[in-house]
Amino acid sequence: MKRGNVISPIALFGIWELVGRLELVDPLFLPAPTAILAEAWSLARSGELFIHIGVSLYRVGMGYGMGALVGVSLGILMGWSKRLEEYLDPLIEMIRPISPLALLPLMILWFGMGDGSKVIIIFKASLFPVLLNTIAGVKGVDIKLIQAAQTLGANPGQVFRRVVLPASLPTILTGLRISTALAMLAIVGVEMLAAESGLGYLLVEAEHVFDTPKMFVGLLVLGALGYLWDRLARVAQNRILVWHKETTLEGKI
Amino acid sequence: MPLIDARNVSKVFGDGQGENTTALDDFNLVVVEKEFVSIIGPSGCGKSTFLLLLAGLELVTSGDLLLDGQPVNGPDPGHAIVFQEYLLFPWRTVWKNIEFGPEVRGAPKNKRAEVVSKYIKLVGLEGVEGRYPHELSGGMKQRVAIARALANEPKVILMDEPFGSLDALTRENMQVELLRIWQENRCTVIFVTHSIEEAVFLSDRLVVMGTHPGRVKKIFPIPFPRPRKREIISSADFVALAAGVKGLILEEEK
Ligand SMILES: Nc1ncnc2c1ncn2[C@@H]1O[C@H](COP(=O)(O)OP(=O)(O)O)[C@@H](O)[C@H]1O
Ligand SMILES: [Mg+2]
Numbered sequence: 001m002k003r004g005n006v007i008s009p010i011a012l013f014g015i016w017e018l019v020g021r022l023e024l025v026d027p028l029f030l031p032a033p034t035a036i037l038a039e040a041w042s043l044a045r046s047g048e049l050f051i052h053i054g055v056s057l058y059r060v061g062m063g064y065g066m067g068a069l070v071g072v073s074l075g076i077l078m079g080w081s082k083r084l085e086e087y088l089d090p091l092i093e094m095i096r097p098i099s100p101l102a103l104l105p106l107m108i109l110w111f112g113m114g115d116g117s118k119v120i121i122i123f124k125a126s127l128f129p130v131l132l133n134t135i136a137g138v139k140g141v142d143i144k145l146i147q148a149a150q151t152l153g154a155n156p157g158q159v160f161r162r163v164v165l166p167a168s169l170p171t172i173l174t175g176l177r178i179s180t181a182l183a184m185l186a187i188v189g190v191e192m193l194a195a196e197s198g199l200g201y202l203l204v205e206a207e208h209v210f211d212t213p214k215m216f217v218g219l220l221v222l223g224a225l226g227y228l229w230d231r232l233a234r235v236a237q238n239r240i241l242v243w244h245k246e247t248t249l250e251g252k253i
Numbered sequence: 254m255p256l257i258d259a260r261n262v263s264k265v266f267g268d269g270q271g272e273n274t275t276a277l278d279d280f281n282l283v284v285v286e287k288e289f290v291s292i293i294g295p296s297g298c299g300k301s302t303f304l305l306l307l308a309g310l311e312l313v314t315s316g317d318l319l320l321d322g323q324p325v326n327g328p329d330p331g332h333a334i335v336f337q338e339y340l341l342f343p344w345r346t347v348w349k350n351i352e353f354g355p356e357v358r359g360a361p362k363n364k365r366a367e368v369v370s371k372y373i374k375l376v377g378l379e380g381v382e383g384r385y386p387h388e389l390s391g392g393m394k395q396r397v398a399i400a401r402a403l404a405n406e407p408k409v410i411l412m413d414e415p416f417g418s419l420d421a422l423t424r425e426n427m428q429v430e431l432l433r434i435w436q437e438n439r440c441t442v443i444f445v446t447h448s449i450e451e452a453v454f455l456s457d458r459l460v461v462m463g464t465h466p467g468r469v470k471k472i473f474p475i476p477f478p479r480p481r482k483r484e485i486i487s488s489a490d491f492v493a494l495a496a497g498v499k500g501l502i503l504e505e506e507k
Binding site for chain 1: 310401
């Protein structure tokens with residue numbers, strides 16, 4: 001990290017702390033950073049914070065995992081078969097523009113107030129970037145690269161595994177990364193609207209009792225989780241692409 | 254028996270909307286084993302099309318295209334093609350790119366390693382086996398593409414303007430290398446180029462194609478003894494032969 005990158009946050013927190021200590025702004029609206037940290041510490045010690053984090057991560061993980069799995073496999077099939085794409089495309093274009101949160105009432109009706117309805121919403125939010133990127137990735141494979149493989153003796157299965165998959169993998173991984181952000185957006189919305197646990201719920205609960213430091217803790221944790229997840233996805237992306245370059249995909253995927 | 258026998262070959266491309274392009278019409282060419290044949294002609298005369306037919310990536314519309322006495326009916330590792338754009342697999346190292354053919358054909362690991370290192374040596378790529386294509390210069394990429402094609406030990410190697418995107422010096426260097434490789438390996442080469450000098454320098458015979466429709470206009474035997482040195486290109490015989498070819502092509506382009 002460049003040194004310049006830390007100057008602005010430090011300045012911001014410094015001024016913020018000053019404003020808070022001098023009570024230039026009512027602490028109800030803007031508690032000092034140290035007050036927020038103290039709140040975070042007590043939430044962590046009581047274990048409450050980790051329960052909410054755990055619940056949110058579970059829902060996001062399930063929904064995102066399903067979205068990734070379905071998105072990649074269906075995307076490969078649809079990218080490979082023009083027929084299948086033509087069949088499914090209208091359906092996809094119908095469901096895709098619907099905001100995931102708009103589906104919540106119906107999903108609660110169908111799957112109840114438990115985790116099921118929430119996981120489905122996350123699934124919906126994560127699915128389409130993965131699906132569309134996978135389709136684009138598979139369809140975007142250079143036909144001449146495929147021909148080169150054919151002239152070297154590759155049969156259709158080998159062309160698929162050794163050329164189509166690796167060639168489309170960068171695009172697929174991009175889709176998987178975009179979805180991480182969307183899944184995080186969706187989980188907060190869902191938990192704010194209809195949950196008794198999770199980070200979204202923590203925010204709403206804090207609002208009800210005017211516990212502003214708690215609200216900030218929720219926001220901080222969400223920011224940190226989103227950031228970490230994206231980092232993780234980035235590292236995985238780089239590693240997978242290197243791994244991928246170094247092996248043959250034989251028997252893999 | 255000729256290795257390649259093209260008899261009255263024609264190829265018509267349809268664009269799906271009723272517009273047809275006759276890329277080749279009544280194209281005839283016989284190539285014997287171990288021959289180095291170059292094809293030259295104006296843009297769009299069907300040179301690439303002929304190579305794609307030989308590679309089995311396109312099928313003839315009419316006529317007979319025989320390879321080793323058998324009609325070509327699809328891609329086959331016995332007739333390898335090297336494209337101008339190299340078309341290396343970017344996710345594979347130099348070594349793995351060259352190994353691709355033997356690998357998909359199920360050669361055992363030790364045999365594969367043997368073949369790959371042989372061709373890495375032949376094309377002069379020692380020391381860069383572990384690099385990825387994006388870490389190579391144009392000339393090196395083309396060497397990888399050639400080695401990858403050779404690793405299947407094909408009877409015929411088809412090259413479509415393989416040196417077209419190289420700078421002049423690298424190109425001259427690659428021509429000399431190609432002759433050396435061919436001399437050591439002695440497979441049959443069909444070589445498409447835009448450069449008369451390159452074609453005359455490399456080939457046993459030079460096919461000049463005419464356009465509208467694509468066909469063979471004239472075949473020049475190139476009598477210079479082998480092995481050839483770059484210096485022959487300034488000899489009187491060479492210059493005269495090249496001028497003759499040029500005259501014929503200019504006439505075609507009028
Ligand atoms: N796939 C294709 N579909 C339609 N027309 C094609 C196709 N490939 C080549 N052609 C046409 O066939 C003719 C010969 O093309 P090509 O063999 O590429 O020429 P060259 O390699 O000699 O420049 C050109 O008119 C070209 O437009
Ligand atoms: Mg061409």
